[in-house]
Amino acid sequence: MFIILVYDFNERRVGKALKICRKYLHWVQNSVFEGELTKANFVKLKMELSGIMNEDEDSVIFYIFRSKQYTDRLEMGLKKGGEELFL
Amino acid sequence: MFIILVYDFNERRVGKALKICRKYLHWVQNSVFEGELTKANFVKLKMELSGIMNEDEDSVIFYIFRSKQYTDRLEMGLKKGGEELFL
Incomplete structure (x- = not known):
């Protein structure tokens, strides 16, 4: 399946969340990630995020999606994420 | 067309950005919006956001998408956006 993930974590936990998400998905921009995931990895990702999140503060x-099927992705302004950071 | 919009604005401008995005789209969560837009309204939305954004700080x-075609939307944790706020 193809996943777009958007998060909003308190700054005390955002570093951990970023690290988890980058294990499974590509970092597109600031709080946005995307990528193909197996069902098993999707379950793991959700479990890892549940383990660090505060449900009263984070989201x-x-x-x-069944497959990567968006027509286009358009970015305006600052590009904070990006695969160049994987190098 | 169906649009998912994610923004990251400096707090000095985020209130204006929220107001603009809510004119055109449904507020799903914190910095995430979605909805059907005509091509003309998509152009207007981009112009309004360009008008307030600082390209060195905001994104x-x-x-x-051609149509609303995601299989599912799953939310974890705090729900900050939401259509209840339109009431």
Whole structure:
């Protein structure tokens, strides 16, 4: 499946959240990640995020697609994420 | 077309950005919006956001689909946005 993940974590936990998400997905921009995931890895990702999140302060939203099927992705302004950071 | 918008604005401008985005889209969560837009309104939305954004500090990402076709949307944790705020 293809996943777009957007998170909003308190700054005390955002570093951990970033590290977890980057294990499974590509970092697109600041709080946005995307990528292909197996069902098993999607379960693992959700479990790892649950383990660090404070449900009263943090949030995560997943858009789940059968395949990568968006027509286009358009970015305006600063590009904070990006795969160049994997180098 | 169906749009998912994610933004990251400096707090000095985020109130204005929220107001603009809510004119055109549904507020899903904190910095995430979605909805059906005509091409003309998409152009207007981009122009309004360009008008307030600082390209060195702020960012906006649009995912563009021909139609609303995600399989599922899953939310974890705090729900900050939401249509209840339109009431």
